[in-house]
Amino acid sequence: xxxxxxxxxxxAACLTIAFAVPSAAEPAPALRELKTAVIKATxxxxxxxxxxxxxxxxxxxxxxxxxxxxxxxxxxxxVDLYVDAExxxxxxxxxxxxxDATGCVFRAKYAGPGLxxxxxxxxxxxxxxxxxxxxxxxxxxFAIIISAGTPIHLHLDVIxxxxxxxxxxxxxxxxxxxxx
Numbered sequence: 595x596x597x598x599x600x601x602x603x604x605x606a607a608c609l610t611i612a613f614a615v616p617s618a619a620e621p622a623p624a625l626r627e628l629k630t631a632v633i634k635a636t637x638x639x640x641x642x643x644x645x646x647x648x649x650x651x652x653x654x655x656x657x658x659x660x661x662x663x664x665x666x667x668x669x670x671x672x673v674d675l676y677v678d679a680e681x682x683x684x685x686x687x688x689x690x691x692x693x694d695a696t697g698c699v700f701r702a703k704y705a706g707p708g709l710x711x712x713x714x715x716x717x718x719x720x721x722x723x724x725x726x727x728x729x730x731x732x733x734x735x736f737a738i739i740i741s742a743g744t745p746i747h748l749h750l751d752v753i754x755x756x757x758x759x760x761x762x763x764x765x766x767x768x769x770x771x772x773x774x
Contacts, residue, residue, distance in 0.1 A: 626771050628663070631656070633681070635748040637762040645753050646762065649686040652748040654768065661737030664769040665700040666729045675706040676753040681766050683740065687749035699738050699746065699768070702728040706756075737771065 635652025667679050680687050683697030690698035732738070740746060748766045 629770055631768040633748040633766040635750055635764050637750050637752050639759055640752055640754045640762045641759045642754055642757055647751045649749050650747045651750040653745045655745045658742050659773040660740050660770040661773050662699055662768055662770045663737045664731035666767040667702045668765055669704040674755040678703045678751040679764055680749045683744050683746055700730050
């Protein structure tokens with residue numbers, strides 16, 4: 595007689611699981627438009643051996659309230675550069691900290707490979723390339739919320755350890771959804 599209550603409990607559990615799992619016939623959730631903003635920034639000419647720091651090297655001001663869901667900073671150094679890049683709403687770099695991280699989106703550091711042969715007259719003079727991307731994306735349903743009209747800055751701190759003066763340009767890509 596104990597088999598019947600056990601069978602009934604198993605049947606109830608199977609039905610609960612069957613109805614909890616979405617079927618293939620259910621429509622997919624509606625997609626929301628993902629937008630992209632590119633912040634173009636530059637330190638300007640950075641002399642050889644110099645440290646070139648520029649707060650607000652580039653900015654993006656959203657016209658509506660947005661939720662940033664991902665960011666990418668393409669590493670663009672083919673020469674001996676150290677680059678520290680920060681994306682935030684702070685007016686100056688290095689203001690994001692454990693006491694106030696509001697508006698702090700992303701920070702990345704990278705270093706280029708350096709020149710291999712400064713006296714070369716043909717062929718590649720580089721030891722290697724560091725053209726990669728540093729990315730961050732937030733879990734589904736989470737975003738960094740930025741109010742309309744709030745500037746988002748790309749701050750740069752560059753150390754030019756190469757033997758040549760360079761114009762240092764850096765892009766940052768923001769992926770966001772417009773919010774009501």
